[in-house]
Amino acid sequence: MHRITPHQPHPLFNTAATRRLEKAAAAALPPHTLMQRAGLAVAQLAQALAPHARTVWIACGPGNNGGDGLEAAMHLQRSGRKVIVTWLGQPDTAPADARASWQRARDAGVAWADAAPNDLDANDLCIDALLGIGVASSPHSPPRTPDARLLTCLQALHHSPAPVLAVDLPSGLDADTGQFAAGLTPDTPPHLHHRAPTPRHTLSLLTLKPGLFTATGRDAAGHVWLDDLGVEPGHEPPNAWLSGPALPAPRAHASHKGSYGDVAVVGGEGLAARGMGMAGAALLAASAALHSGAGRVLVTLLDDGHLQLDPQQPELMLRRFDALALEQLTMVCGCGGGQAIAHVLPEVISRAARLVLDADALNTIATQAALHALVVARGQHGQPTVITPHPLEAARLLGLTTAEVQADRLDAAQQLADQFNCVAVLKGSGTVIAAPDRVPAINPTGNARLATAGTGDVLAGMVGAHLAAGASAWRAASEAVYQHGQAADVWPAGLALTASALARRVGG
Numbered sequence: 001m002h003r004i005t006p007h008q009p010h011p012l013f014n015t016a017a018t019r020r021l022e023k024a025a026a027a028a029l030p031p032h033t034l035m036q037r038a039g040l041a042v043a044q045l046a047q048a049l050a051p052h053a054r055t056v057w058i059a060c061g062p063g064n065n066g067g068d069g070l071e072a073a074m075h076l077q078r079s080g081r082k083v084i085v086t087w088l089g090q091p092d093t094a095p096a097d098a099r100a101s102w103q104r105a106r107d108a109g110v111a112w113a114d115a116a117p118n119d120l121d122a123n124d125l126c127i128d129a130l131l132g133i134g135v136a137s138s139p140h141s142p143p144r145t146p147d148a149r150l151l152t153c154l155q156a157l158h159h160s161p162a163p164v165l166a167v168d169l170p171s172g173l174d175a176d177t178g179q180f181a182a183g184l185t186p187d188t189p190p191h192l193h194h195r196a197p198t199p200r201h202t203l204s205l206l207t208l209k210p211g212l213f214t215a216t217g218r219d220a221a222g223h224v225w226l227d228d229l230g231v232e233p234g235h236e237p238p239n240a241w242l243s244g245p246a247l248p249a250p251r252a253h254a255s256h257k258g259s260y261g262d263v264a265v266v267g268g269e270g271l272a273a274r275g276m277g278m279a280g281a282a283l284l285a286a287s288a289a290l291h292s293g294a295g296r297v298l299v300t301l302l303d304d305g306h307l308q309l310d311p312q313q314p315e316l317m318l319r320r321f322d323a324l325a326l327e328q329l330t331m332v333c334g335c336g337g338g339q340a341i342a343h344v345l346p347e348v349i350s351r352a353a354r355l356v357l358d359a360d361a362l363n364t365i366a367t368q369a370a371l372h373a374l375v376v377a378r379g380q381h382g383q384p385t386v387i388t389p390h391p392l393e394a395a396r397l398l399g400l401t402t403a404e405v406q407a408d409r410l411d412a413a414q415q416l417a418d419q420f421n422c423v424a425v426l427k428g429s430g431t432v433i434a435a436p437d438r439v440p441a442i443n444p445t446g447n448a449r450l451a452t453a454g455t456g457d458v459l460a461g462m463v464g465a466h467l468a469a470g471a472s473a474w475r476a477a478s479e480a481v482y483q484h485g486q487a488a489d490v491w492p493a494g495l496a497l498t499a500s501a502l503a504r505r506v507g508g
């Protein structure tokens, strides 16, 4: 068993793959072995997380997730804990493994209760073994009305003053998408309670599931642990990867500014056009490219030449669009581009050597099939392209609603990559990186402090710098996203995270 950190990559397996692995392992082992291993692992982690807990309340659902909880209850009771179990199953209808563990918990003498004890406090521990990978949450299946006792237990867990250890998954969370099944969404997400958040842990069993790391999964799961139950994935291919850090790319001593490439940022509609000055977005992207190691950074503002120099960043070289040698440049296009970006997009997409498309460039492409076709053609000609939409921009590109994109972020990112024939970065909690014919990746770094204006422009500039330095589109996107999140993760607690400060720090 080990805690999952962003320091190394991890393979992720969805429900179907996990079920195949479970079936193969169960067939090769004596009956009940996997649940015994699962329950023991849960009990061991519970002891380690809450060694002084007075009471351990274990909420057990009717399926095998509940069986894991019953098995853990037996171990914790035997080790002298005060264990109180709420079991929503029935001996005559429970799956065989869960029934066997219920019998073992009974024999160990655990206490049974219909609901959560009402005197739990921060020194106690709750174990959430209500639902695991058995949750059916397909938008195509008819909505179901969950059992009232199940909902009461879920609410007690969501509002618990005691730390919560979830078995396999936070109950109700879809292992594949990181979204809660209909009717099982917490009324207030645990991290938004108006009190210090209670620690949350999830012990994923057998495999790590993608849903723990994207959409609402990250907030719901808290600290993620893995126990593989002694089962190797063998030939089962992962459905996604949790990214790890980049290997440092050493800089040769005998290098010069030309060795790390020229990045040109095009965007920043001027105030005169529609009364909205958006030069800041382009300058943020340019600053991020500069601090991420680009050799030279050129900036083309779509503001009729009002700004000739950024006195705060004199390294940035302002250029008219017609003075850019597009075929030699890594272009970052769209940040604050407004409507003005439409005039330059056809040329940028057709001619740029390497290209990052963000913000208003994406909004414009979403409305013009000819531009979409030009992006696709870049891939056919081997010209690297990265698109960096947030969920609303992704929805426009795919002709979906934002909710549909968020309902399955891995799938949406893959659709973007396939339809636009490029590397797609779907931003948000658990940013997804996808490319045609490649297993997608979920980024493990970053936090809610990035939810402030301009951080997306910073990311686009960073991707540009990595591309200009010679990284492939995939590598440039993965490394930039990782480092962008990591900068937020190590941000000093008392210091405001602004986009311009972030841009200055991203180089480490």
Ligand SMILES: NC(=O)C1=CN([C@@H]2O[C@H](COP(=O)(O)OP(=O)(O)OC[C@H]3O[C@@H](n4cnc5c(N)ncnc54)[C@H](OP(=O)(O)O)[C@@H]3O)[C@@H](O)[C@H]2O)[C@@H](O)CC1
Residues within 6 Å of the ligand: 018, 019, 021, 022, 034, 035, 038, 061, 062, 063, 064, 065, 066, 067, 068, 095, 130, 131, 132, 133, 134, 135, 136, 137, 144, 146, 147, 167, 168, 169, 181, 182, 184, 205, 206
């Ligand atoms: N994988 C492994 O290798 C191992 C797996 N193990 C463990 O088994 C777990 C999987 O067990 P599982 O298959 O019994 O499913 P589980 O999560 O208990 O849920 C089933 C219950 O949920 C209910 N239900 C479903 N959807 C619902 C909804 N929307 N709203 C409300 N209710 C809903 C469903 O109701 P039903 O559809 O039957 O009416 C049924 O009662 C797995 O996560 C891990 O903990 C380990 O023991 C060993 C190794």
Ligand SMILES: [K+]
Residues within 6 Å of the ligand: 065, 128, 129, 130, 131, 132, 166, 167, 168, 169, 170, 171
């Ligand atoms: K659970």
